[in-house]
Amino acid sequence: MRPTNDAASPGAWVTDAVPCFAVVGKVNMGKSAVLATLLEEDDDRIIRISPEPGETTRCQRLSLVLDGDERLRFIDTPGFQQPIEALRAIRILHGDGHGTPGLDTLRAFVAQSRKAKMFEDECRLLEPLLEGAGILYVVDPGVPVYDSFLAEIEILRFTGRARLALLNQRGTGKPAHEPAWREHLGKAFNLVRAFDAHRARFAARRDLLAALNQIDERDRDHLDATMALLDAEWQQRREQAAEHIQSFLRAALRLREHAHYAEDGPAPASARREAVQQASRRYFERISAMERETADALLGIYRHTAVQAQAMAGFGEDLDLASDETWRRLGLTRQQLTWVGAAVGAGAGIGLDAATLGHSLGIGALIGGLSGGALAFFKGDVIPTLKLDMARLGPLGGRRVTLGPPRNANFAWVLLDSVLIRYRQILSRAHARRGDGALAGEVATESIARRLPGDRQKALARWFRGVARDRDDEERSSAGWAALVETLEAIERDL
Known part of the structure; x- marks a missing residue:
């Protein structure tokens, strides 16, 4: 299982050839750590992991390559910086009495924000989602569910994309706020899974990759074949x-x-x-x-x-x-x-x-x-x-x-x-x-x-x-x- 690193230009994040998932969340929630363990990459030149927040400042494409072919594509995105303000701007742009905002509203929000040079990080992380990428939302269940997190969840729900929420557990024992997280995430995501990026073994990594099968049935055959290749490589x-x-x-x-x-x-x-x-x-x-x-x-x-x-x-x-x-x-x-x-x-x-x-x-x-x-x-x-x-x-x-x-x-x-x-x-x-x-x-x-x-x-x-x-x-x-x-x-x- 070998990732490839590519800082692709806007408009090239998503391809119809392989399933694509954007890894999103607030800064310092462990997005890069999850990708490093999931893709078995310990080189800081490819995936930088640091205790300092905000290490990921732009979208970064990381591809899972098996037997010489790209099988999955992940896009590491910058974290949400102003989710409450961004949610308010999206709702104002959509207007009252028009139901739930959708992709058209989000596209208009990105275009308007770029012109005004506002919400730069939110615009960057929304780019691959607007192109069709699924969502891997990473949160720390040891942190309380603040209003800013609820705003993030709501914005991601507006995309209508296949969504998997990942509780990135850190340390032993069940995090105190995990039940609250599961309650809120269960209402907006197709699937909620626990994962410890700093302790996960191969079986846990494989289970997480297999879980992507469950959030979008259109990719089932491709992901089944990917799991077979992954198992064959591990046996080798x-x-x-x-x-x-x-x-x-x-x-x-x-x-x-x-x-x-x-x-x-x-x-x-x-x-x-x-x-x-x-x-x-x-x-x-x-x-x-x-x-x-x-x-x-x-x-x-x-x-x-x-x-x-x-x-x-x-x-x-x-x-x-x-x-x-x-x-x-x-x-x-x-x-x-x-x-x-x-x-x-x-x-x-x-x-x-x-x-x-x-x-x-x-x-x-x-x-x-x-x-x-x-x-x-x-x-x-x-x-x-x-x-x-x-x-x-x-x-x-x-x-x-x-x-x-x-x-x-x-x-x-x-x-x-x-x-x-x-x-x-x-x-x-x-x-x-x-x-x-x-x-x-x-x-x-x-x-x-x-x-x-x-x-x-x-x-x-x-x-x-x-x-x-x-x-x-x-x-x-x-x-x-x-x-x-x-x-x-x-x-x-x-x-």
């Missing part, structure tokens, strides 16, 4: 995210770090310790860098272009990945590791039984299950000591130290938890947020991996085992990727 993003996560896990599980030292020096034992420390430090620094790169890739997929990932807690230079606390919080429990290890080991044993045409009488499955489960049980709570290999360096002498990966069977699950936490953070971040350009890592209070269904844990465990043993075949890789896609979808539903 989810699959791309799973690919990045899988690539990170594969690279981390295969990572090895090397260092060298001389055996014939004055203090070979000291040189060996220093080489091990250097290789260990570089190993964890690379893990941290890969984790951040993956998080940045996920931010890009979900269009958080103004945000960069910071180091995940537990993956920094202090090597907290080797702390007992990290392993208590993240990854699987010892019992889960035992069960998954047994299941994966039994699966390998079943392969042995098949290869011997059943003549092993099931002993392969029994041995595989016992050994896999026992290995996970005894290593599940061990702080991750890096695997250490030593090798001579040929005729020049000296030795090469090779470190990695950690021996702990939970290593892959801790890494998986770290990136799933990142994913949840990214999905939870609304595009209207400004001022904090970094996605700081967090330590989970509760592991995501521990809550995965057993079949997903087994599919991932088989893939982890295959990668660790250089047997990353297509079948196990595809099953692991599918398990990741299902997990990402479940995280979205739980938000």
Whole structure:
């Protein structure tokens, strides 16, 4: 879902090709914030969001583009400045005893006001409405329904256009004035919806776009097709995210770090310790860098272009990945590791039984299950000591130290938890947020991996085992990727 920004000239706001909606309301009600979150745009150069009122001083066209085609057009308008005075002028222009003012009266009001250089903001916001745009009226239900708001509602009612009112909730709890707002808006608008531009997730954004279906049936087929494209794009993003996560896990599980030292020096034992420390430090620094790169890739997929990932807690230079606390919080429990290890080991044993045409009488499955489960049980709570290999360096002498990966069977699950936490953070971040350009890592209070269904844990465990043993075949890789896609979808539903 990618918006395009175009400061179109008057007379070019509305097109018959796509549904068009003008976003209107008093200044500082959150119109730009709603559009930023709705269109997933965090670039202030396209949609400026500021605590200062009146940032939008002219109409601005923002188009929702899916699969290369414009599907919806929104026009961000300047807020009402003098609604009470404008309503009075409209009624005087229309005259008494002539029913309710309509489009002809509003056109005459705009023409007269421009000539007199009055009501400039009201004239600008009425331009796209006179051309045929629908209305998305944004209000803050935490503010009382003043007479000026009632004047705005009345002017918008005069247009006769399809109208959706949006209660832009800010913060938790039900705003004190929401019932009054709903009472007044319900009399003048086709539909009233609540929305929090600073907390809305994809489901809320999708629901708001789908609600536009309900206010003008003439656009139903087009908007239904738009929703289908939106869902397809979101699924594609989810699959791309799973690919990045899988690539990170594969690279981390295969990572090895090397260092060298001389055996014939004055203090070979000291040189060996220093080489091990250097290789260990570089190993964890690379893990941290890969984790951040993956998080940045996920931010890009979900269009958080103004945000960069910071180091995940537990993956920094202090090597907290080797702390007992990290392993208590993240990854699987010892019992889960035992069960998954047994299941994966039994699966390998079943392969042995098949290869011997059943003549092993099931002993392969029994041995595989016992050994896999026992290995996970005894290593599940061990702080991750890096695997250490030593090798001579040929005729020049000296030795090469090779470190990695950690021996702990939970290593892959801790890494998986770290990136799933990142994913949840990214999905939870609304595009209207400004001022904090970094996605700081967090330590989970509760592991995501521990809550995965057993079949997903087994599919991932088989893939982890295959990668660790250089047997990353297509079948196990595809099953692991599918398990990741299902997990990402479940995280979205739980938000």
